Amino acid sequence: MSIDLKQFHQTFFEESLEGLDVMEQSLLQVQNEDGDNPELINTIFRAAHSIKGGSGTFGFADIAEFTHLLETLLDEARDGKRTLDTEAIDLLLKSTDCLRAMVAGHMADAPAAANITDELAAGFKKLLAQAPGAAGAPQAAPMPSSTPSESSSTRVWNISFIPNRDILLSGNEPARIFRELAELGECLALADESQLPELNLLTPDECFLQWQLWLRTAAAEADIREVFEWVIDDCTLTVRQAADAEWPGEDAQADTPVRAQNNSEQSAVNEVTAPAQPAAAQATDAQAKATSPAASPPQGPKKAAPAAEPAQAVASPQSSSIRVGIDKVDSLINLVGELVITQSMLSELGNDFTMDRVDRLNNGLEQLMQNTRELQESVMRIRMLPISFAFNRFPRMIRDLSQKTGKQVELKLSGEQTELDKTVMEQISDPLVHLVRNAVDHGLEPPAEREQAGKAATGNLHLNAFHQGGNIVIEISDDGRGINGERVLQKAIEKGLVPEGTELSQQQIFDLIFEPGFSTAATVSDISGRGVGMDVVKRNIKSLGGRIEVISAQGKGSTFRVHLPLTLAILDGQLVRVGGETYVIPLVTIVESLQMQPDSINYVSGNIPMYRLREDNVPLVAMNQLFDVETDPTAVDNQLLVVVEADGQKLGLRIDDLLAQQQVVIKSLESNYKRIEGVSGATILGDGSVALILDVTGIMNLALSQRGSNPRAA
């Protein structure tokens, strides 16, 4: 029976990462509550336990081994023998990072280096070695290398197990028995290989091995004998109580490396044919399992993460799957049901259609339209995740940052349930991280400085998300020192970004901080201030079709407001006609559309056409020339103007006709072709034809580059 466990790996990775997030959040909560909340500790323990179980099952021995250390510590906390102090929480938090790296390593098929693990493992051993607060011994023994602790009730047993040669034929497997034995306590199995014949005489279905088993357990002799119940007729078994001193030490283990191991049918024999290979990792893995009385049989790929409310289902950036609340799927199924009913109604109508039933046809089509729209909305909702997925990492980050900077920060999150498309969420996470880091590093003052300014020593950082029209707005606000406009301007002049003596509005000054290479931080720290970042933040947000706004008052704090479209897959578009072609202009970029007055066109600076729009002058771009589309020359007077805006710059697009406004589904051109300047993608119209979606920024660049080469005036 060979099942390819690889097929479950992805699920295991996702669940592990989820579990780690749960652990991290709960740990931070434990710390904030300054006390031992048993429910939280149980949650952490369960998460760790699931990861251990899963990694053991799938053969990720390093993870299993490391998690075992965590579990031991958590187990003591769970039993009330230990309180989780700052040191322990620190260590556990670092371990979640480490485990995350290990999981990521396995995902990329490149297991992480062991040195961090070793360092943390040493920390755990140190912590575990310290006497737990309450009396009583920890039940779980730590790593094999450390001395097992014991209590008065445990005894050491020596079991001599000499199986008959044909024991394997009856379907019994010694390794399985040993594993069962290991559940009673700490177990060591020493194999006696003296009966082994020459390799050429060896038959795989005969068992030539004999075992000396050492068991440290609180269980009674009857319990031990019960384990051997099935093989009692096929072996010679003696069980005797031994003195503690008889427990074989490390040396014995090194000599005879066969232990209770996870082996398949013949491996007990195979193992001995190559006794020089201790298979260390596997052995310690098995040992780790064997020594933990709490360890349940390995868990299958079933649902491992505990308490998985939809809100806690975290999608890792690498994975392409998505977890969806069952209610969303239910509503989809309902809608599909309705759609099927409408369809059958329509097809019945179509079977013998007469003109007097045209009303019913119209009704049916109306209903179909309704169904389709609802279905579309429902499907879109499946891609939506609450923004808490992006927010959840911040408590941990703030904790680390405040430790690093010595600033006291109180983080407030609100609007976490606001939903956002998954792809947008993935791409907005990094810019958000950067903005939060900036707020702590640049925005908030150290406690002393705050008190001097008459503020509370603890700074406030507020992350908020809410819907506004068809957009989502994410605000990052702090009550720190605010942006010093003069200093920003000064710096910009120094860097040559702005010519000296320029008068800039407040907003224009704030926009300077998004210029590449700009930083006002006096000293470069490892948190921020290298002058890279804010320009990237702005670029990322813009690539999502969003924008960022800065509001700041000196001494009072600043707010960065990020506006984002709800989804990247669908946009509201204005269909326009140029010659025989139809293009889609994203509605968000359109300022206004108007009929052109020929006498409002002025030519300036060497044949640049400008349209006088009230007091504004808008440069004109003739779409037919830009895209080289043939138009009817007689219709020139008739041209319409669509004024669009991008990067704070207005541009007038001359088109032939305005068509409908509609939502369009964005299709990639790049997947089968390549990027085209001035076009952000394509969509499929109702008649099945393809229309290109215009990219306003790209059109500006295109117009600039063509201006020199195109002799024809617009």
Add this chain to the structure above:
Amino acid sequence: MNSQTTPELIAVPEVHTAAKDAYTGIDFISTGDQYLTFYLGRELYGVDILNVTEIRGWDAPTRIPNAAGYMKGVVNIRGLVIPIIDLRILFGVGEPTYNATTVVVVLAIHTAQIDRTMGFVVDAVSDVLDVDAEKIKKNCSLSGTVSEAYIRGLVNSGKDVVTLLEIERLIRLDRE
């Protein structure tokens, strides 16, 4: 009537044998690779049939602004937006005319490096050809209008010579 039955009786087992062979399906699966051949003007070209996803009629595509002449535009094939390339213009062979009988061969490659579907305009589809790999000759040393890189080799079919094309190269976009 009866006197004529004897020669017919001999023919029966032969028919039977042929039917038996047909059942084993030998006729369809050939030993060599199969190529779909098509005309560009008076020349015959062939592409590996495993890469052909469909053959469809000409439908005016949506123009791509400022694209090369051979790039006719993009069309929608079951939700995919795919570019249409006129091989006659790309290769400088035949006359690019577009009418109801113009044919678009849709080719797809799905590998680790490239995952792409594209449509190619040709004059007419001709036949499916079985080609033994060792029967493929090197391209003649005279240089024509078709870039050497697109050509896998030449193969004889009856009295015609078919130019076999390298699809992976064809479907890439880094052409001159």
